[in-house]
Amino acid sequence: MAEPHWLPRPQFRPRPQVNVLQLATAILATVAVTMLVTATPTLAEIPAKGKHTRLDSQQTAQDDSDFPRFAEPIANVTVSVGRDALMACVVENLKGYKVAWVRVDTQTILSIHHNVISQNSRISLTYNDHRSWYLHIKEVEETDRGWYMCQVNTDPMRSRKGYLQVVVPPMIVEGLTSNDMVVREGQNVSLVCKARGYPEPYVMWRREDGEEMLIGGEHVNVVDGELLHITKVSRLHMAAYLCVASNGVPPSISKRVHLRVQFPPMLSIPNQLEGAYVGQDVILECHTEAYPASINYWTTERGDMIISDTSRAGDKYETTSTVSGYTKYMKLKIRAVGPNDFGTYRCVAKNSLGETDGNIKLDEMPTPTTAIISEMSLLNRSYGKKTS
The missing domain is CATH 2.60.40.10 (Immunoglobulins)
Structure with a gap:
């Protein structure tokens, strides 16, 4: 699966990948279980166990078939803040090897085989048929955003990474956004709207009644951006304006700002x-x-x-x-x-x-009755002349 264009790459210095499970095995053999639940172990720079000998390609291919292998890549997951996230790691031919989940950026061990090591109560683990290993993160927070690694304690260690993207729906920052405003006609006025979210929200202004806005001598339906600036405001600008913020994460949000323009009476x-x-x-x-x-x-x-x-x-x-x-x-x-x-x-x-x-x-004006009588009198006199 191709990574979305906005997925960041892991930002940490190149360093030898640590076989977490070999380290954990040593820890579990020497430290009481109670110590594991009181501290979250982090990875350390330790050499891999075992002797290393150079093998020819034929022997390497033959031995490789005996090792566990990842059946599929770890899918990148996108989830809204506050929702639950699930990351899956599918390993075939696991045999006696063990699986671990690790937070890459902090190099923190989250789970070792059947045990959850992290003290984060929102993290849990499920598994199925010794093949599928699921990392659950409940009520995801923005701090959970990042790369997660599934490791198998082979020598050398084998791993796959997946990215957890935590998106946040837009929210209007009230303290930085304009409220209802009253100005005198002829003044310049600026309405500001600030929004936050992840990805960064797109902000626009429009009139609530759907009418066009006269901005800079042009009639427009929408003004892009956080700032709506009106030069020499007139009574025609008096209306309710909507600041709308959206970032592809539902729901979009808006704030209504009423602009009132003062002017003395005019009469027609x-x-x-x-x-x-x-x-x-x-x-x-x-x-x-x-x-x-x-x-x-x-x-x-x-x-x-x-x-x-x-x-x-x-x-x-x-x-x-x-x-x-x-x-x-x-x-x-x-x-x-x-x-x-x-x-x-x-x-x-x-x-x-x-x-x-x-x-x-x-x-x-003359009453209609008077006008009619006068007209009828003229007609009668005219008719009498003709008959005589």
Whole structure:
């Protein structure tokens, strides 16, 4: 099995590989078992036992068939932090030889044949038919990441290595990430998002509502990286932004940052001149934009504030407003317009940053009845001339 591209190579100085089981045999023969469970032995530089003689290739091949051999490579294992890991070592023709598991980077013995040597309570060992040897690591931690070696105490020692990759899902670093922010229109603003995990997370910014962002004069859907910088922020930038961090390890994570932009009220009037006839109901409209939200009201031409009471049926005035974001749509309904209702009405909006107003003129129109009677009278006179 090919190693993933991100697997690091063992980082330790070349040194003679130690036959752990020969060392362990000597330890077990001279030291009480109680000492084995009170200290974790580490490998030492010791010479291999036995005499070494030069053999010809034919004899070497013949003798090699009598030695244990690894049936397959030790597979690299990838596991999320907190999960359990299992590494397998399959040895054929083991005979009377013994198997050990070793942590390569620290050169620490973890198990010797049927015995777990490590004091780490998360490590255990199982075996099957004197052929398959399984190293179990419960609730894996980031410190468990590294190379693990399965050894057989032949002379010279035989071994295989496998890499345990511990991946960590992304997490937002709250202390280094922006929170909800309020700024004045026209200022520069920077939103920062920091995330950690393994592999290193990819971070991006986008608007929660899915709308495009105006960044550097361009409309974009996503900004890559930890920093979202907006030059001369405007009310159009007011929105909730999502910082999204992902590294291929589920789940991805996001944080919501609400950007609020302060500006004084602005006002627009769809129709500055309205006409109505006596007895008609008429509606005047006024649209305002402001943040913080403005206080809006209507006044008459004399400057009196118009107060409506919707609980009273048939009240002369009825004011309503609809809010959408930082925009407010105001309406003034005047019922049964009378001669004294014609004139100028003022729409006012004010907040802590300023105040603005606009005027709507209401003019009198001839009533439809008068117009119809006049037209019918003209028609009748014209018809009478023709018949005579």
